[in-house]
Amino acid sequence: QQQVKQSPQSLIVQKGGISIINCAYENTAFDYFPWYQQFPGKGPALLIAIRPDVSEKKEGRFTISFNKSAKQFSLHIMDSQPGDSATYFCAVYGGTYKYIFGTGTRLKVLA
């Protein structure tokens, strides 16, 4: 039962480019949508999160765009840097008080 679909599986972007990762969910009971960044050998760390009452949230170079009617949300990384190379996970939360994670996107930013 896949409640969160994440794409693409992997992404290669040139330094300074824009990285875009997408997630789609099924259950309208979810009310908190975080993105996590994970480096090799480390646990995931919260990057940015959004609630469904806003359509966009920006923190530095990272932006979440949220489309409630389409049940989709995306992460945009502006001016991508080699240090952004990591695996990114979207997640959903709500209803049953537990987080459900997407399958992850491995981002590589070329110098």
Add this chain to the structure above:
Amino acid sequence: EAGVAQSPRYKIIEKRQSVAFWCNPISGHATLYWYQQILGQGPKLLIQFQNNGVVDDSQLPKDRFSAERLKGVDSTLKIQPAKLEDSAVYLCASSLDLTGLAKNIQYFGAGTRLSVL
């Protein structure tokens, strides 16, 4: 502020052996989570505690996995007996409380990488 501590970092065992993982959450965090992360996949929740009570263990293979959080602080996750498909990283996370509010950020430990041969 100290982060979520997990030990050991790595463990190699043979199938049918037993293994235990330990987690010490951030001080004051009431909610503790154990996740299984198979290579190339997202974390999958195994069990979630609120203080020393279980909130959700619907995805815990209870015939071989067990977990406890006796005093509402640190926690152990045990696998007995292990199978090849249990090879994964076991992540512990904690948050202040259950609700997905901005203040209740979920913090992860570095995980224990288990290899079952």
